[in-house]
Amino acid sequence: MSNNAAAIPLRTAAPDDPVLARVLAAYVASATIWLVLTTAVGLLVSFKFAYPDFATTPALSFGRLRAIHTNGTFYAWASQALIGLALFIAARSSGARLYSERLAWISLALLNLAAVLGTVTLDFGFNYGQEYREWLWWIRVILGLGLITAVWNMIATVELRDGEDIYISNWYTIGGTLWTIVMVVVSMLPWYQFGLGQVAVQAFFMHNAVGLWFTPLSLGVSYYALPKLLNRPIYSYSLGVFAFWTNLIFYPIVGAHHFEFSPLPWWLQTTAIVFSVAMLVPVLSGTANFLLTFRGTHEWIYRSPAVFILVGVYGYLLGSAQGTFEAFRSLQQLWHLTNYTVGHSHLTMYGFVTFAIWGGVYALLPRATGKYPYNLAMGIHFWLSAVGVVIYVAALSAAGTIQGLDWFRGLTFIQSVEDAAPYWLWRSVGGSLMFAGHLVFAFNVWTMTYGRSYAALAAAKTVPA
Amino acid sequence: MNRSLAISGSSTLIYTGLAILMGVLPGIWLSRVPPTPGLKPLTPLEARGRDVYVSEGCFYCHTQQVRPLSGDKPFGRPSAPGDYAYQTTELLGSERNGPDLSNIGTRQSSSIWQYIHLYQPRAVVPQSIMPAFPWLFRVVDKLPPDEKAVPLPPQFAPGGTVIPNDDGKALAAYLLSLKQPALVSTQPGAAPLGPSSRPLGFDATKGAALFADNCASCHGAEGKGVPGTFPPLAGDPVVNAANPTAHIGAVLHGLSGNVINGHKYEAPMPAFADQLSDQQIADIIDHERSSWGNRGALISAADVVAARANEPLQNRATPPEQVSPVAAPAPTFDAAEGSKLFADNCAACHGAEGKGVPGTFPPLAGDEVVNATDPTEHISAMLRGLSGKAINGQKYEVEMPPFADRLSDQQITDIINHERTSWGNHGPLVTPADITKLRAKK
Numbered sequence: 001m002s003n004n005a006a007a008i009p010l011r012t013a014a015p016d017d018p019v020l021a022r023v024l025a026a027y028v029a030s031a032t033i034w035l036v037l038t039t040a041v042g043l044l045v046s047f048k049f050a051y052p053d054f055a056t057t058p059a060l061s062f063g064r065l066r067a068i069h070t071n072g073t074f075y076a077w078a079s080q081a082l083i084g085l086a087l088f089i090a091a092r093s094s095g096a097r098l099y100s101e102r103l104a105w106i107s108l109a110l111l112n113l114a115a116v117l118g119t120v121t122l123d124f125g126f127n128y129g130q131e132y133r134e135w136l137w138w139i140r141v142i143l144g145l146g147l148i149t150a151v152w153n154m155i156a157t158v159e160l161r162d163g164e165d166i167y168i169s170n171w172y173t174i175g176g177t178l179w180t181i182v183m184v185v186v187s188m189l190p191w192y193q194f195g196l197g198q199v200a201v202q203a204f205f206m207h208n209a210v211g212l213w214f215t216p217l218s219l220g221v222s223y224y225a226l227p228k229l230l231n232r233p234i235y236s237y238s239l240g241v242f243a244f245w246t247n248l249i250f251y252p253i254v255g256a257h258h259f260e261f262s263p264l265p266w267w268l269q270t271t272a273i274v275f276s277v278a279m280l281v282p283v284l285s286g287t288a289n290f291l292l293t294f295r296g297t298h299e300w301i302y303r304s305p306a307v308f309i310l311v312g313v314y315g316y317l318l319g320s321a322q323g324t325f326e327a328f329r330s331l332q333q334l335w336h337l338t339n340y341t342v343g344h345s346h347l348t349m350y351g352f353v354t355f356a357i358w359g360g361v362y363a364l365l366p367r368a369t370g371k372y373p374y375n376l377a378m379g380i381h382f383w384l385s386a387v388g389v390v391i392y393v394a395a396l397s398a399a400g401t402i403q404g405l406d407w408f409r410g411l412t413f414i415q416s417v418e419d420a421a422p423y424w425l426w427r428s429v430g431g432s433l434m435f436a437g438h439l440v441f442a443f444n445v446w447t448m449t450y451g452r453s454y455a456a457l458a459a460a461k462t463v464p465a
Numbered sequence: 466m467n468r469s470l471a472i473s474g475s476s477t478l479i480y481t482g483l484a485i486l487m488g489v490l491p492g493i494w495l496s497r498v499p500p501t502p503g504l505k506p507l508t509p510l511e512a513r514g515r516d517v518y519v520s521e522g523c524f525y526c527h528t529q530q531v532r533p534l535s536g537d538k539p540f541g542r543p544s545a546p547g548d549y550a551y552q553t554t555e556l557l558g559s560e561r562n563g564p565d566l567s568n569i570g571t572r573q574s575s576s577i578w579q580y581i582h583l584y585q586p587r588a589v590v591p592q593s594i595m596p597a598f599p600w601l602f603r604v605v606d607k608l609p610p611d612e613k614a615v616p617l618p619p620q621f622a623p624g625g626t627v628i629p630n631d632d633g634k635a636l637a638a639y640l641l642s643l644k645q646p647a648l649v650s651t652q653p654g655a656a657p658l659g660p661s662s663r664p665l666g667f668d669a670t671k672g673a674a675l676f677a678d679n680c681a682s683c684h685g686a687e688g689k690g691v692p693g694t695f696p697p698l699a700g701d702p703v704v705n706a707a708n709p710t711a712h713i714g715a716v717l718h719g720l721s722g723n724v725i726n727g728h729k730y731e732a733p734m735p736a737f738a739d740q741l742s743d744q745q746i747a748d749i750i751d752h753e754r755s756s757w758g759n760r761g762a763l764i765s766a767a768d769v770v771a772a773r774a775n776e777p778l779q780n781r782a783t784p785p786e787q788v789s790p791v792a793a794p795a796p797t798f799d800a801a802e803g804s805k806l807f808a809d810n811c812a813a814c815h816g817a818e819g820k821g822v823p824g825t826f827p828p829l830a831g832d833e834v835v836n837a838t839d840p841t842e843h844i845s846a847m848l849r850g851l852s853g854k855a856i857n858g859q860k861y862e863v864e865m866p867p868f869a870d871r872l873s874d875q876q877i878t879d880i881i882n883h884e885r886t887s888w889g890n891h892g893p894l895v896t897p898a899d900i901t902k903l904r905a906k907k
Contacts (some may be wrong), residue, residue: 025539046594052586052594062596063522125520129554158469171472178473179480195549197496201559204488205557241872252483261532262557263546268491333534337561357872403561407536411565412677414592421594 001285020091021368023104025449027084028361029110031077040070041065046431059123065311067122067134074132074209075143076115078353083107083150085360086173088368089224090154093169094161101206103153110146113140130187130202130308131305132209136186136423144184151177168240172220175248180213199264199398203255203272211251216244219286219316222309225363226293229306235292239285250275257327259334265323276327283320287313298344305362305378306353311386314352320349334408340400341422343393349435350389358385358441365445371453373444388433391426399423500550501647507551507639514639519554519631521598521792525564528558529643541568541645543663548645563595570644571740577732578683579637580615581628581694582712588621589682589691599623601633616694616731623698623738631811643788651664663684667763667894672752677820679737680753696725698758713772716746735857743769754888755800762797763894796882796894802881805900806876810868811884830888840881840895844903847877874900 008457045065098104118135128132135143154174157165187205196427227234234240239439244251256264256272290435301307320343326335358381367370378382399420406416447454467551518524525640529552533543544567549555573579584602586593606626608614615627622799631636677686683695690697698704702725703711721733737746744767750769808817814826821828829835833892834842839901852862868877873895885892 048596049594052596056597058597061521061598063525064520064526066522127520127522129519129524131525131559155469155473164468166468167761171476174473174902175476178477182477182481182484186488191491192493192496194496194553195551195555196498197492197494198553198555199549200495201488201642202555204491208484213862217522220787235553245476248479252480252487255487257597258559259530259557261534262530263544263548265491300810333532333536337528337559339560339562365776404536410535410536410538410674412674412681414540414590414677416595417562417590451752 012104012253015054015370016201017091018195019101019371020088023098023101024088024365025082026105027087027108028365030108030443031079031081031357032442033085034072034076034115036078036438036442036445038069038077038272039431039438041072043068043428043431043435045069045426046424049412051430057072057463058125058369064119064123064125064127064212067127068119070100070121070132071118072115073349075118075135076111078349080108080111081357081361082173082214082221083147084179085221085225085357086154086169086177086217087157087366088171088364089167089169089221090157092367093167093224093362094158096157096160098164099153099160101298103149105413107146107150107153110142110149114143114146115380117142130198130302132206133187139395140184140188144181144188147177147181147184151181167224168218168234168237168244168348169224171241171244172216174214176213176220176429177218180209183208183212192205196263197260197465199262200256200268200337203259203264203268204252205255206258207255208252210348212252214247215251216247217242218312218353220362222290222312225360226290226306226309229304229309229359229363229366230293230301232293235289235295239289243282243285243289246278246285249276250282254279254327257332259328260329260332262457265374273327273329274463276324277319280324283317283324287317293324296343303375303379305347305359307359309359310354310364312356313428314348314357315355316354319344319348319352334404335400336404338400338403339396340404342401343396344397345398346389347393349391355385356437361445365448369449369453371448371451374454377440377444377447381437381444384433384440388437391430393430395423395426395430399427479512495546495900498550501545501547501646501648504547507642507643510635511639511642513632514635514637514642515554515556517601517636517888518556518639521636523566524556524558526558526560526562526595529566529567530557530560531564531565531567531645537565538678540565541572542648544645545648545889554738566640566643566814568643568645570641571735572679573682574735575639575683575732576637576641577616577694578678579640581617581691582682583636584615584617585621585864588618589695598633602627602850603630618691618694619851623718650877661847663851667748667751667757667765667886668889668891669752670889671745672748673756674739675749675889676801679741680749683732683734688753688759693728694730696723696728696730698753699759701725704759705761706751706761709754709768709770712754712762712768713746716741716750717769739775740856743767743773752800755798755882757773758799758801760799796878796896798879798882798894800883800886802876804812804887805877806872806880807883809873811880814863815866819884819890824859825861827854827859827861829884830890832856835884835890840851840893840899841903843881843892844895845883848900848903857869869904874904 044055045062048062087098087104117139121136121139122134125214126136128136133140151174154170154177158170158174183205187201193201196461223234225241253275254272256268257276260269264270290309294306295308296309301310308312325331326340326344362373362378402419402423403416405418407413515725529538529544531540531542531544533864537543539820548567549557560709572574582589583598585597586595588599602615604623605626605776608626608628612628615629660734684690684698685695688698703715706712715718715734715771717736717738719734719736721731723730741749746769748768751763753759754763782864792882814825815821815829819829834846837843848866848867848869850865852864855861878897884892
């Protein structure tokens with residue numbers, strides 16, 4: 001790897017691996033369609049807070065669309081994009097070809113089949129009734145098969161590597177996918193989940209679905225995309241390995257902090273709080289590793305896709321640290337069950353995961369296809385989404401705090417609804433900006449894949465050191 | 466190969482171990498928690514209702530977990546592990562855009578209210594943001610013989626008779642089945658008060674809050690009810706009656722099929738005897754009797770104790786120093802009028818919140834005279850004014866003007882009673898007769 005920063009590669013050369021280019025393009029394009037679709041649903045749902053009588057039909061009702069929004073963004077948009085990037089990274093970081101193109105198509109087909117079936121059945125009112133595992137069990141089997149075929153492909157591709165070492169990104173992407181397969185199985189078996197027992201399993205599952213799927217995959221993508229964009233190695237390989245193991249050991253224990261003050265055993269809740277604090281170890285290690293990799297680049301990265309990853313890193317730091325503090329009982333009794341939680345989930349799933357994915361897409365898709373997006377369009381996408389999510393999170397954090405204080409002061413429940421209403425409108429404003437950003441992103445994906453490239457112009461532009 | 470095996474294999478092994486430890490084992494163990502005594506399994510209809518609850522995503526905005534926190538008190542007692550023994554799918558939820566439903570079958574036991582609210586939440590709670598569920602109902606031209614029409618207010622009625630369909634009936638049955646069994650042996654009413662309980666007085670803030678939590682969803686925050694379905698309390702004869710027996714009885718034991726002002730109300734009113742303490746019922750009744758233009762005689766917790774014991778209130782021995790609500794000069798007051806008069810005549814110095822101005826105008830919140838059982842000093846300060854008085858070691862130089870010539874006895878009564886029921890004050894109330902007496906005493 002060259003250390004000459006002036007040579008930030010904006011190659012116009014034809015891509016050398018058409019298979020990999022095809023696969024990544026298809027995964028990203030498919031994911032992007034789901035992004036636009038499911039966030040349109042999210043936007044509609046947000047307006048229902050202000051206009052509850054708008055679109056009063058079963059298929060467009062809040063209770064059904066909310067699940068479509070969350071599951072669609074999780075298991076269609078983010079999962080497809082991350083698996084596509086992970087397959088690309090497995091091949092490129094190993095200096096190898098993809099183990100099997102056919103397997104990659106099978107994975108994508110299974111993931112899409114699960115997403116379509118999940119979306120349609122939810123809209124007809126078939127809901128398992130457990131957050132983030134709402135899809136019916138046989139649809140989650142299809143999702144699991146998609147993950148199994150994907151991780152098989154990743155491992156087999158890494159086995160084709162020329163050297164001994166396995167690049168750190170693959171630790172995260174392969175590990176995260178394997179753990180998620182275990183998680184899908186554990187959360188699906190019905191024989192030990194009754195009443196409060198189901199609450200315990202849900203507590204475990206709910207946080208694992210985020211922390212051992214999206215987190216490691218997003219970090220894995222960033223560990224590869226960032227050095228490519230900055231043209232310098234990651235600050236510390238061993239810090240990345242350290243964060244990998246601590247994330248694996250601490251994260252599965254924090255789930256019960258979603259049910260504080262509930263009838264779940266108090267010691268289970270306390271254990272979860274202790275390990276929520278322990279989560280600062282992998283979070284700070286990971287953040288430091290990325291920020292130290294960025295060091296000295298602040299002048300020009302603002303015109304590079306690296307800025308998406310920078311926001312993602314800060315989203316990871318802020319969102320995770322917020323999660324640690326929220327877990328404290330003193331703060332949880334104010335914020336739990338309020339809209340503050342929804343703000344937190346968007347700070348993490350959007351401010352961290354989605355921005356990291358965008359950084360990865362803008363960094364790697366052009367390297368695969370040889371086609372580049374318009375710089376201006378990339379900038380517009382960045383600012384719409386960044387400003388949008390800041391408004392969104394700020395509005396819901398304020399709304400949640402007010403709701404919590406209202407309950408604490410013994411005001412009537414409906415008072416807390418009225419007091420939150422103006423902030424819900426601001427949430428819709430933020431959401432509209434985010435959605436507009438997604439449309440621009442979709443255009444950019446088009447230029448990077450099947451549409452007309454901006455490559456000729458991009459090539460002329462050099463980046464100062 | 467070895468390295469890849471180490472990473473994939475060992476990390477997956479570690480994760481599987483943690484998944485068993487933190488997910489599977491707690492799941493197995495807690496699945497065996499025995500049900501809370503008195504908890505009933507769901508009937509097939511209620512179980513179907515839970516499926517509707519799940520498929521319409523009710524659990525995204527309604528929790529079913531009451532936490533041992535002050536803010537959760539309106540929803541019931543703190544949830545116990547055994548409360549969920551029959552709840553698979555568990556529906557504890559993660560967000561409250563609507564109130565907790567753990568005990569909704571007790572808190573809102575009227576199926577008529579549930580139907581109206583499901584058909585169009587804003588028909589009963591104007592500020593509600595809950596979605597409407599018209600697809601749980603059907604509109605018929607002619608009411609089938611064994612069905613009951615949902616009595617929608619005219620502006621929300623679709624034209625035609627609305628009846629719940631099977632899903633709607635199941636959902637309502639499920640909601641009404643959500644009742645927390647009591648954790649301790651039930652005593653009718655918490656801590657009944659003896660006859661030597663404190664003198665008549667009530668906390669207007671508490672009364673308003675209790676009313677909002679327990680009554681407003683049917684009777685409306687402004688006591689207007691829902692025309693034809695839930696009776697208005699503003700101007701109601703029972704609420705304004707000097708004898709409170711019927712009023713207390715309705716709150717304690719509920720009502721159904723009652724005829725008020727020539728209109729028959731079908732929706733049953735739930736009984737609150739087991740849900741609220743005597744003091745809470747007294748606060749609610751006094752709130753109703755002093756709001757929205759009502760001027761009913763106020764009651765005390767002792768009256769509720771007596772009514773629980775079925776003791777006719779008239780026969781009750783009244784402690785001599787206590788003003789009886791029934792024996793003639795029952796204090797009544799109009800809270801809105803009192804608050805308005807206070808704002809016009811007193812708030813400029815004493816502050817709208819009764820806090821006064823430190824060192825210049827004395828606070829009324831927590832003031833000894835305002836809370837004194839004997840109202841003589843309070844009344845005479847109103848009638849004749851004050852100057853140079855020392856309160857709590859602080860001498861107030863600014864003169865308080867006399868109001869004897871400016872306000873009627875009724876107006877002074879309303880102001881004094883407003884002061885005595887606001888900002889945490891709990892002074893016994895006064896009657897216009899008390900004012901007349903002290904005016905004469907000059």
